[in-house]
Amino acid sequence: MPHVELPQADLKVVLLGGSYTGKTSIAVRFAEGYYSEAGRNATLGASFVTKRYVLSRLSFWYLDRRETV
C-alpha cells in the first residue's frame, strides 16, 4: 500500500497587482516550474493553479516561535 500524504493545510492564495507586473509568471513559475520567454497575453478575469507543497522549514519556524512565547 503506497504511502500517500494528504494535505494538512488547505490555503487559498490570491495574486493582485497592476497589469503586466508578472503575476501569472510568478504563479506558473511556482506551480509548474517554468518561465515562458515568449511573453503571454493578459489574463482575462482570473485563472488558478493548485500546488501541493511540503513545508519543511516549519520545524525551524516552530522553534523560533517557542522561543518568543
Add this chain to the structure above:
Amino acid sequence: MFSFFCGFLLWDRLTVHGVTTKLQIWDTAGQEQFKKLAPMYYKNSAAAIVCYDATNPKSLEEARYWVNELRTNVSLEGIVLVVCATKCDLNVELDTQRARMLAQEFGAIFVETSAKDNVNVTYLFETLVSRVLNLREPEGGSRTIGSSISRGSSPLNGSTRNLMSPEQRIQGFTEGDPRNSSFTMDEKKFDDDDMVLKRVREEPMDSKCDPTTFMCGDAGEMMTEATVQKCGIQ
C-alpha cells in the same frame, strides 16, 4: 512531564514529515476593467500577494491601491499580505525603499522576486505559508501546531473523500466562510492538548503505515469534512 511529552511528539512529526499544504493560487487580471471582479477572488483567501513591477514606478501606485482595497474590504488580521517586487532580474539597482515602506505600513512581508531567474519564488510562498500557519494557530499561545492539525473524530471515512468531484471541492473553497480557506478548527473539539494526545493513543493504527500517517489522514478528513459541509452533502 506532560508538556515535555507533548513537545516531543510534535517535534517528531514536524521534523520527519514537514507540513503538506495544498495551495490554491488564484491569479487575477490586472487590467482596470477587471478590478470589480477582484473581491470575488480575495474574499476568503488566507493570503494575498500584491505584485508590482520593480522597473515600473507606476505599478507600485497600483500596488498601493490594492493594499488599500484589501484593508477596506477584509480585515488585515485575517489575511496574510505580501508585497512582491517582480522582474528583479531586469534592474540590479532598484530602489525598493518605497515598497518596503508600504509593506511595513501594513505589516506585510516584502519579497523581491524574479520568475525568469527563479529568484525567491519558492521563498515567497514558503514565507507566506509559514506566516499563515502561524496566524491560524488558536488564541492563547499555549496550544501547539499539532493540536490544530490533528483532529478528533470525524464522521467521514476515507471512501467519502473520493466521491467528490473537483468542481465540488472548488465550490467549497470559494463559497465557504473565511476559515474554510485555511485550517478549519473547531474550538469545542479541542479543549486542550491532552485530548489530542488521547485521540492519538486510541486511534487504531494501520500496521502497514507508520504512526504519523494517522495525523496526515485525519487532517485530510478535516479538510474534506469542511468542504462537504459547504457543498451540502452530509
